[in-house]
Amino acid sequence: xLRGKFTTAVLVLIPVAVxxxxxxxxxxxxxxxxxxxDSIGTILAAMLAGPVVxxxxxxxxxxxxxxxxxxxxxxxxLTSVGIGLSAGGLHRxxxxxxxxxxxLSGLIIALVATAISVPLNVVFWQGQTGNxxxxxxxxxxxxxxxxxxxxxxxxxxxxxxxxxxxxVVVAFAIFRSLPKTLIYTFQRE
Amino acid sequence: MRVLGxxxxxxxxxxxxxxxxxxxYAVTSTVVTFxxxxxxxxxxxxxLSVFLNTIARVLKHLIAxxxxxxxLSISIFLIQGMFYVGNYTPLFSLLRLTFYKEGLLRAVxxxxxxxxxxxxxxxxxxxxRPSDLIDDLVRRGLSPNVGYVIASVLQIVPQMLSTATRxxxxxxxxxxxxxxxxxxxxxxxxxxxxxxxxxxxxEARERALALEIRGFEARTKRTFLKDFSESKR
Numbered sequence: 001x002l003r004g005k006f007t008t009a010v011l012v013l014i015p016v017a018v019x020x021x022x023x024x025x026x027x028x029x030x031x032x033x034x035x036x037x038d039s040i041g042t043i044l045a046a047m048l049a050g051p052v053v054x055x056x057x058x059x060x061x062x063x064x065x066x067x068x069x070x071x072x073x074x075x076x077x078l079t080s081v082g083i084g085l086s087a088g089g090l091h092r093x094x095x096x097x098x099x100x101x102x103x104l105s106g107l108i109i110a111l112v113a114t115a116i117s118v119p120l121n122v123v124f125w126q127g128q129t130g131n132x133x134x135x136x137x138x139x140x141x142x143x144x145x146x147x148x149x150x151x152x153x154x155x156x157x158x159x160x161x162x163x164x165x166x167x168v169v170v171a172f173a174i175f176r177s178l179p180k181t182l183i184y185t186f187q188r189e
Numbered sequence: 190m191r192v193l194g195x196x197x198x199x200x201x202x203x204x205x206x207x208x209x210x211x212x213x214y215a216v217t218s219t220v221v222t223f224x225x226x227x228x229x230x231x232x233x234x235x236x237l238s239v240f241l242n243t244i245a246r247v248l249k250h251l252i253a254x255x256x257x258x259x260x261l262s263i264s265i266f267l268i269q270g271m272f273y274v275g276n277y278t279p280l281f282s283l284l285r286l287t288f289y290k291e292g293l294l295r296a297v298x299x300x301x302x303x304x305x306x307x308x309x310x311x312x313x314x315x316x317x318r319p320s321d322l323i324d325d326l327v328r329r330g331l332s333p334n335v336g337y338v339i340a341s342v343l344q345i346v347p348q349m350l351s352t353a354t355r356x357x358x359x360x361x362x363x364x365x366x367x368x369x370x371x372x373x374x375x376x377x378x379x380x381x382x383x384x385x386x387x388x389x390x391x392e393a394r395e396r397a398l399a400l401e402i403r404g405f406e407a408r409t410k411r412t413f414l415k416d417f418s419e420s421k422r
Contacts, residue, residue: 008405009397011334015341016393019349020386026353027381031367031374040382056338064342067319068193071219071310072258072303125299128268130261135268142272170379174386182387185394 010049013186017045017057018064024167035163042080043087043109043171047096048186051088058084075120082116083109083164087171096172106168110161117156118149127152134159193343195250195314203245203312208322209329214241215309222302228294231301238308247315254311255304262300269296319343324415333411349389356384 020041028037042061046054058080066074090096090105121127127148128135134155141151175183203211218234242251273292280290313322320340327336360380361367367377 006334007397008401009394011338012341012393012397012400013390014338015345016349016389018342019345019389020382022346023349023353023385024382026350027357027378030357031378031381033371033374033378037378040386044386060338060342064193064339064346067310067314068195068343069257071306072261125261125265126269126273126295128261128264130258130264132260132264135264139268139272142268148274166375170382173379174383177383178387178390182390182394185397186390 017041018061042084046084046088047091051085054084054088055081079116082112086112102172106165110164114156114160131159193346194319201245204316208317208325211313215313218309219306235305245316251311266296
């Protein structure tokens with residue numbers, strides 16, 4: 001699968017991206033931030049080495065998390081792949097050139113993540129996310145007779161929007177401060 | 190060396206099974222409970238999975254894993270019980286909230302499915318060394334590069350988390366405030382993640398060089414250090 005297509009530098013980058021995801025979550029918990037911030041590594045890998053590497057980092061992240069902590073995160077590997085692909089694609093299309101574009105990219109990535117998670121939530125857990133705030137909103141919307149899909153969309157969106165948006169901004173800030181020689185190491189072409 | 194994983198060292202028949210066999214059981218039982226959303230199928234597989242965990246003498250660890258999803262399970266019962274689409278027959282009322290039979294039955298199926306998924310993967314995770322699983326998969330045709338990436342993640346994550354702890358200490362000794370308003374704490378987050386990313390990317394570059402020097406890109410047939418016993422087909 002990965003044979004021949006990837007340089008050693010890229011293969012080494014993927015585990016580091018997963019490590020950055022874990023560390024982001026760890027720091028967020030240490031600071032008691034009401035966020036996960038656990039996709040910064042995926043986004044950075046996508047910016048450094050392109051959408052495919054970003055997608056792979058996301059997939060490996062959830063597979064490893066699923067196999068070592070909680071299997072239900074396996075389900076959301078698709079969401080992580082979507083985040084990696086969209087972050088890489090947006091970076092290729094120069095959507096991280098300035099702050100305004102980055103903000104727009106952050107919103108796009110958050111929407112992509114939500115759009116992928118919602119069908120998974122509906123199929124696997126009848127629309128719930130397991131997040132207390134999101135599920136409270138979900139229960140409220142359902143009690144008003146609102147469609148499962150729409151209720152689940154908002155359930156996921158309030159959870160994801162700020163989190164993914166800030167993750168993108170952090171990744172962008174870090175990427176801009178990296179030395180150019182380091183960036184070239186991981187670029188594929 | 191600290192490696193990420195839930196492996197519990199024991200000497201039982203389940204531990205001795207080929208890792209691939211356990212992986213296949215986990216995948217099969219998860220897929221089947223999704224294809225047949227009935228309480229009977231759910232209970233059948235959950236009982237089987239818990240039974241295998243008992244033989245492997247890792248039941249205590251499994252319960253710890255199940256506790257992680259207890260919040261999700263309770264919330265499934267509450268929300269499905271009250272708001273499931275097919276709700277028709279009221280069962281009981283609690284504090285003016287009505288719970289319905291259909292929704293609660295649906296919740297039982299969902300929670301059984303969730304618990305079975307965790308128990309089945311629990312067998313794999315609790316009784317298999319991650320490196321053995323990777324070895325077995327590479328032997329069966331998984332690209333060694335993928336094997337490397339997985340093995341490397343399992344080693345890097347604990348390393349990076351201990352670096353993360355060191356960075357927290359270092360930045361606090363320089364007067365970083367970890368408490369206060371959201372804005373303050375978010376700025377602290379940047380001060381913590383920045384050095385970690387830079388450091389780990391520099392290390393990654395060195396690791397790539399070291400690997401290439403040792404023939405990482407060699408395209409010859411690989412040999413294996415360990416053998417797994419497996420029944421003949």
